[in-house]
Amino acid sequence: SYDLTQPPSVSVSPGQTASITCSGGKLGDKYTCWYQQKPGQSPVLVIYQDMKRPSGIPERFSGSNSGNTATLTISGTQTMDEADYYCQAWDSRTGVFGGGTKLTVL
Amino acid sequence: EVQLVESGGGLVQPGGSLRLSCAASGFIFTIYWMSWVRQSPGKGLEWVASIKQDSTEKYYVDSVKGRFTISRDNTKNSLYLQMNSLRAEDTAVYYCVSQSSSNWSFDFWGQGTLVTVSS
Numbered sequence: 001s002y003d004l005t006q007p008p009s010v011s012v013s014p015g016q017t018a019s020i021t022c023s024g025g026k027l028g029d030k031y032t033c034w035y036q037q038k039p040g041q042s043p044v045l046v047i048y049q050d051m052k053r054p055s056g057i058p059e060r061f062s063g064s065n066s067g068n069t070a071t072l073t074i075s076g077t078q079t080m081d082e083a084d085y086y087c088q089a090w091d092s093r094t095g096v097f098g099g100g101t102k103l104t105v106l
Numbered sequence: 107e108v109q110l111v112e113s114g115g116g117l118v119q120p121g122g123s124l125r126l127s128c129a130a131s132g133f134i135f136t137i138y139w140m141s142w143v144r145q146s147p148g149k150g151l152e153w154v155a156s157i158k159q160d161s162t163e164k165y166y167v168d169s170v171k172g173r174f175t176i177s178r179d180n181t182k183n184s185l186y187l188q189m190n191s192l193r194a195e196d197t198a199v200y201y202c203v204s205q206s207s208s209n210w211s212f213d214f215w216g217q218g219t220l221v222t223v224s225s
Binding site: 001031033035037042043044045048049054086088090093094095096097098099100 | 153167168209210211215216
């Protein structure tokens, strides 16, 4: 089965840049999405097709994907960005999520 | 406004059955794939199943194959998940999710319904 690996936690100071990685075999050959989930809320799509932002998602969210690693970057991180982030890709018509990364802004 | 409203969750004994429903509104239901994604308490997200617009294609995670059945009724803008032979490890919040037809991203999520499998 296909696996996606994320760091369990990432910390960043307000105003700084946060980077969250997602690793998987030949992940760069697949499209990666990123979802944000705040406590007690449903997930929200923040990046699709590696680097595209849905309507309403701030420009400070960006993504990249190459080789075996996809990266979600949050520039000028705000306290409201504190949440769990999940990467996701498709492998042979099977949906796969990474284990999630807790982003702490302090 | 897009709305996905799940119902049908609850407490069920191991080996039992449950049928989840999802009522969709605010978007053109018939042009979207639809999916179920679950989240065990305190854990991460897990894709469960997806269904094509016309129900001709259905995909499942290995752990539910043969036990769960995804279906939809385009005349009612509704999505369903029939869950049989339930196990303790199926305990989770189940989300109804719209899936983009062009890039398969999970665009919109419902609020979720909790399924608890316990004796």
